[in-house]
Amino acid sequence: xxxxxGSLVKGLRVGLDLLMLLQKExxxxxxxxxxxxxxxxxxxxxxxxxxxxxxxxxxxxxxxYQAHELKDSDAEILSILIELFMEKANEWSQVIFALSCIxxxxxxxxxxxFSCMPMSRPVIVSRSNSSGFNQRSTGPTLxxxxxxxxxxxxxxGGTPVPNDLCLGDNEFGYSPRTLLLTGPNxxxxxxxxxxxxxxxxxxxxxxxxxCETCVLSPVDIIFTRLGATDRIMTGESTFLIECTETAxxxxxxxxxxxxxxxxxxxxxxxxxxxxxxxxVFRHLVDKxxxxxxxxxxxxxxxxxxxxxxxxxxxxxxxxxxxxxDNSSSTDQRLVFLYRLAAxxxxxxxxxxxxxxxxxxxxxxxxxxxAAEVMKTKIGVSFRSSERRAEFSTLHEDWLKTxxxxxxxxxxxxxxxxxxxxxxxxxxxxxxxxKL
Numbered sequence: 115x116x117x118x119x120g121s122l123v124k125g126l127r128v129g130l131d132l133l134m135l136l137q138k139e140x141x142x143x144x145x146x147x148x149x150x151x152x153x154x155x156x157x158x159x160x161x162x163x164x165x166x167x168x169x170x171x172x173x174x175x176x177x178x179y180q181a182h183e184l185k186d187s188d189a190e191i192l193s194i195l196i197e198l199f200m201e202k203a204n205e206w207s208q209v210i211f212a213l214s215c216i217x218x219x220x221x222x223x224x225x226x227x228f229s230c231m232p233m234s235r236p237v238i239v240s241r242s243n244s245s246g247f248n249q250r251s252t253g254p255t256l257x258x259x260x261x262x263x264x265x266x267x268x269x270x271g272g273t274p275v276p277n278d279l280c281l282g283d284n285e286f287g288y289s290p291r292t293l294l295l296t297g298p299n300x301x302x303x304x305x306x307x308x309x310x311x312x313x314x315x316x317x318x319x320x321x322x323x324x325c326e327t328c329v330l331s332p333v334d335i336i337f338t339r340l341g342a343t344d345r346i347m348t349g350e351s352t353f354l355i356e357c358t359e360t361a362x363x364x365x366x367x368x369x370x371x372x373x374x375x376x377x378x379x380x381x382x383x384x385x386x387x388x389x390x391x392x393x394v395f396r397h398l399v400d401k402x403x404x405x406x407x408x409x410x411x412x413x414x415x416x417x418x419x420x421x422x423x424x425x426x427x428x429x430x431x432x433x434x435x436x437x438x439d440n441s442s443s444t445d446q447r448l449v450f451l452y453r454l455a456a457x458x459x460x461x462x463x464x465x466x467x468x469x470x471x472x473x474x475x476x477x478x479x480x481x482x483x484a485a486e487v488m489k490t491k492i493g494v495s496f497r498s499s500e501r502r503a504e505f506s507t508l509h510e511d512w513l514k515t516x517x518x519x520x521x522x523x524x525x526x527x528x529x530x531x532x533x534x535x536x537x538x539x540x541x542x543x544x545x546x547x548k549l
Contacts, residue, residue, distance in 0.1 A: 297430030353381030
């Protein structure tokens with residue numbers, strides 16, 4: 115008890131000295147005064163003189179306060195000191211709040227000034243004018259150029275690879291709010307997702323963000339489903355935790371939310387996992403229509419949503435380099451570029467990553483043969499899905515909706531019918547461009 119009270123008094127002395135020093139800098143303190151107000155610090159009735167009395171009492175009665183053992187005779191003295199100290203409780207609260215604000219702003223300043231790559235002041239716009247360029251009615255937006263993760267620094271000291279991210283309306287017009295992200299394992303998908311969340315949090319805190327430019331409309335809440343964890347002591351499996359977190363997203367996400375889903379459905383069988391990932395993704399796209407980043411290794415999803423007007427396909431790029439001048443086409447090293455590129459990634463390159471992890475080459479070759487057998491025996495559903503880019507399950511449902519337009523009109527579902535017609539118009543437009 116003596117140690118806690120003594121540390122509080124000594125700590126407040128350091129903070130009080132800082133505040134009195136800042137008060138002498140009129141140009142600086144005038145800015146701080148817009149954020150917080152302070153009681154009288156100096157003078158006869160100031161906190162400075164009041165605190166000095168308690169410092170003297172601590173030094174006199176408890177000179178070794180950090181290792182002092184409280185005795186019965188000390189309890190009364192300490193009780194009186196605390197009671198007197200609490201007479202200025204409101205003033206001390208103001209001082210502590212001011213010091214907290216200064217600490218946060220100092221951290222923001224250090225983050226902005228000492229970063230290894232560009233930082234920018236975010237532009238936060240309202241949904242009614244979220245593009246920032248005209249007065250038309252628009253929806254949520256998140257537009258960042260040169261986004262990078264401030265902690266994704268390589269062991270060799272290399273700098274992160276910046277990427278551009280555009281969800282929702284921007285200065286060039288409408289863009290889809292959903293990014294369906296594919297790419298190889300270790301290619302940088304999760305890093306991009308985390309960098310996006312971090313940038314939005316920093317922007318809405320009032321800090322500079324790690325990118326060249328950042329324009330966004332306010333995000334009401336960020337939902338994330340990342341990683342694989344279980345709660346073994348309560349009998350909750352990895353997949354149950356995954357579904358529980360996903361359920362929270364589906365039940366609570368709004369149009370103004372930012373949703374980050376990473377490899378949904380991997381905790382169960384391939385077909386069940388794909389079905390869940392498809393259904394969740396489609397619900398978020400068609401019903402919620404929030405800003406969504408969905409990273410997956412289920413490549414049939416890219417076929418199902420290849421021409422959906424509310425979805426954009428991108429992937430983390432990679433390339434192959436020969437191990438030596440005499441290397442065959444099959445004996446090449448996978449190189450990650452960490453660059454966001456347009457379109458879907460053709461595969462996840464799991465076998466190449468397995469080799470990089472140290473799995474013996476013979477085992478990987480056996481796995482490759484086994485994968486071909488599995489594709490032949492049980493991969494029919496996936497292959498047929500990949501061949502249906504011209505007419506996916508989305509098209510089937512849209513057609514069913516058109517066939518029941520009259521009933522929708524009677525039930526007052528005009529908005530849903532309009533969305534369906536818009537999607538079909540977009541499909542026809544894309545098909546004509548391909549031809």
